[in-house]
Amino acid sequence: xxxxxxxxxxxxxxxxxxxxxxxxxxxxxxxxxxxxxxxxxxxxxxxxxxxxxxxxxxxxxxxxxxxxxxxxxxxxxxxxxxxxxxxxxxxxxxxxxxxxxxxxxxxxxxxxxxxxxxxxxxxxxxxxxxxxxxxxxxxxxxxxxxxxxxxxxxxxxxxxxxxxxxxxxxxxxxxxxxxxxxxxxxxxxxxxxxxxxxxxxxxxxxxxxxxxxxxxxxxxxxxxxxxxxxxxxxxxxxxxxxxxxxxxxxxxxxxxxxxxxxxxxxxxxxxxxxxxxxxxxxxxxxxxxxxxxxxxx
Numbered sequence: 001x002x003x004x005x006x007x008x009x010x011x012x013x014x015x016x017x018x019x020x021x022x023x024x025x026x027x028x029x030x031x032x033x034x035x036x037x038x039x040x041x042x043x044x045x046x047x048x049x050x051x052x053x054x055x056x057x058x059x060x061x062x063x064x065x066x067x068x069x070x071x072x073x074x075x076x077x078x079x080x081x082x083x084x085x086x087x088x089x090x091x092x093x094x095x096x097x098x099x100x101x102x103x104x105x106x107x108x109x110x111x112x113x114x115x116x117x118x119x120x121x122x123x124x125x126x127x128x129x130x131x132x133x134x135x136x137x138x139x140x141x142x143x144x145x146x147x148x149x150x151x152x153x154x155x156x157x158x159x160x161x162x163x164x165x166x167x168x169x170x171x172x173x174x175x176x177x178x179x180x181x182x183x184x185x186x187x188x189x190x191x192x193x194x195x196x197x198x199x200x201x202x203x204x205x206x207x208x209x210x211x212x213x214x215x216x217x218x219x220x221x222x223x224x225x226x227x228x229x230x231x232x233x234x235x236x237x238x239x240x241x242x243x244x245x246x247x248x249x250x251x252x253x254x255x256x257x258x259x260x261x262x263x264x265x266x267x268x269x270x271x272x273x274x275x276x277x278x279x280x281x282x283x284x285x286x287x288x289x290x291x292x293x294x295x296x297x
Contacts, residue, residue, distance in 0.1 A: 001254035001294045004032030006225065006267040008073055009283055011038045013276050017059035025063045027280065028287045032066050034223075034265045035109065038073035042099035049099075050106040057107035068263060069157065069223070070104045071192070072114030082137035083117030083167060090133070093117060094140045098147060105151040112148070113157025113192060116141075116167055116177070124165035134167060138180055145185035156185075157192040157222065162200035162234050169197075170204060171216040178220040190222035194267065195245050196229040196236060210253060218257070225267040226250060226290075236269035238286040247293035254294075266290065 005024060014020045024030055040053045060067050081093030097114060104112040117137060123129040145156055158177065160168045168174040174191055181189045193213060201208045208231060213221070228237035231244050239247055250264060268286060270279045 001251055001259070002032065002261065002263045003030060003287070003290055003294065004034060004068065004263040004265045005030050005287070006034040006071065006265045007036050007039060009268050009270060009279060011036070011073070012272055013279065015039070017056045018062075020056070021059040021063035021065060023280070024060075025065055027284055029291070030287060031064070032068055032263050032265070033060060034263075034267075035067050035070040035107070036073035037070065037076050037100060037114075040103060041075070042096055042103050046099075046102070049103055053103050053107050057109065067107065067109045069111040069113065069155075070100065070107065070109055071112065071157065071159075072100070074269070076114055079117075080120065081114070081117035082140055083119045083123075083133055085120040085123050085133070087136070090117075090136060090140065093137075094144065097144055101144065101148045101151050101153060104153060108152075110153055111155040111157060112153065113155075113159065115159045115161045118161075118163065118166040121165065130167070138177070141181065141189060142184050145181075145187050145189055149186040154187055155222065156187065156189045158189060159192045159194060159225070160197055161194075162197040162203055164203060171198070171207065171213045174213075174220070175216045178217065188222075191217055191220045192223045192225065193217070193221050194225035194227065195250075196225070196227040196234055199229060199231045199244060200234065201231045214257060221262060223262050224264050226264045227267055236267060238268045238282050239266075239289045240282055240285045247290045250290070251293040264290075 010020055014023055024033060040049055057067060080089060082090055084090050100112050148156055160174045163169055168177050198210055198213050199208045228239050228241050228243040228245050229235040237243060
């Protein structure tokens, strides 16, 4: 299976571009990378933001690594973005992704994405409001896909999330969004499915199953986040811990569906207070466990 890493593990720790590139190449032994907005905030002033983002891009290319995409991280996820309760807040979500597209283009990276957004508590319980807000958000993504094409990008990603107050959360939600966007965007908008989100049993029950996601969404899934989880919360544990997403389960899934290009990006989060040396040791062990199940990795 094709393994990569989301750089969220490095936040607040390995911020020097050359050091981080060397860590991914030499310590983890990986080639494919997903850059997180947590390392470079799209809202920073353009010149300073792009200078820093380009420095990372150059360091990773020099190290022989491929940044396949950039992606909204932990900080970005805290906002409601496209599904916020007012047009003003939705427009800020629009600007957030537009600025991320600009940053991604400056890095010469072909794709970017983020979760679609979250409704307010009141709107989440109001079907009419959900539909009204969703229609605005959908049209904003159609506009942004056209903008991304003009900036030189080739794809946008949406990540389904494990909360009923967000959209898309279920596989049916995700399939609806993809069907609504198909043929209406100037570059493809595709799904990035997180295993820990898809296997969230308290929300999805018997549909917390990756085969169910493939039944409904396979043609639109372009990449995956992988994490260890117990299926009861959005854990983002490493693969040194026990859980329901074993390295062998990932490899069996890869083989079952004859996947080829859909990178499995390890998206592993650590407490900020964890020691740097412990985080690095755990990341190394986690990638080693994944590779042990994947002769082609």
